[in-house]
Amino acid sequence: MSAIEVVDLGVRFRRNRRGRRSFKDLFGGKGRGKRPGEFWALRNVSFTVQPGESIGVVGRNGQGKSTLLKLVAGVLLPDEGRVDVHQGVAPLIELTGGFVGDLTVRENVRLTAGLHGMSRAEISRRFDGIIAFAELQDFLDTPYKHLSNGMKVRLAFSVVSQLEEPILLVDEVLAVGDKAFREKCYRRIDELLAEGRTLFFVSHNERDLRRFCERGLYLDKGALVLDGPIGDVLDRYNADSTPA
The missing domain is CATH 1.10.8 (Helicase, Ruva Protein; domain 3)
Incomplete structure (x- = not known):
């Protein structure tokens, strides 16, 4: 059985201070079409993660990476499609929250x-x-x-x-803290991966992505552009990011 299965996933937000839709928006309108002031943060995204895989998620800011991580963590619910997580998750996201x-x-x-x-x-x-x-x-x-x-x-x-959850969800946390502590975090993640944990890792740090991940997902404008070996995904992302 897969660790994570994502099928035709879609989630949308408002471009105002309220963020997610109101109760009236959810239940008072007709149909599920796009409403004024809304945008799709993710749309038609599908992929499967097997136990023990290490996945790096790349893309420019605002392209849906952290939203995807929160959907896998169960913090957000999709508007379309589904996210099935078949193992427990350890969310290394928004670290200082909850204290x-x-x-x-x-x-x-x-x-x-x-x-x-x-x-x-x-x-x-x-x-x-x-x-x-x-x-x-x-x-x-x-x-x-x-x-x-x-x-x-x-x-x-x-x-x-x-x-001790089998799935690690990591969102840019290695970018914080001093150098000595980051190295300690690196060693800890290496230990967890050696135990056979599944890694789902969002980062802009190419070195970290190449160190920890075997496979990559490249998101752009809320769509999954490429799913493949992390080196190929980073090469495509870098090529797309280079000014013409």
Whole structure:
């Protein structure tokens, strides 16, 4: 069985502050055609990911990459088609989301890990490792809101990377943090891939894509332009991005 199956996927948004459509838009209108002020972020996208594959998603900003990742994560629902995810996901996306500013580092680790499905016993077993990876041993009782941005990212990556879900969803998180921590993240992802995890990786960093991914998906204007070996996909993307 495939890890991820995407069939004729489509999702649309509004070009205003409300973002997704209102209740009236969803249920008060006639038909499913395009309405004024809306655009398709993704349309007619289909592909399948097998367990253990490492997929890199490329494209210019605003072409649907992060939207696709959120659909796979279940954060968004499609307007057309379907996304079937047959294994659990560990979402390394929007890393600092879900933490509570007034709670301490210790409390946030327990809360966030629990929200991601870890049992109390698992959290207790992994707690010291999470804190050590994030290098926050001296800040256990510090309110989260008082951490630096770098500390917040380290904590979030550390929590999510401890999840045992088979599918890793990664969205540009390796672009943040200092060089030493990025190298630590690289090693951690290498370890997870060596365990046979499936990787679905959105990035603009060609070196990272070539390092971690075997296959690529190239999105442009919400459409899947090319699905193939990562080298071929990056060559096509780079060619299309070069000014005439």
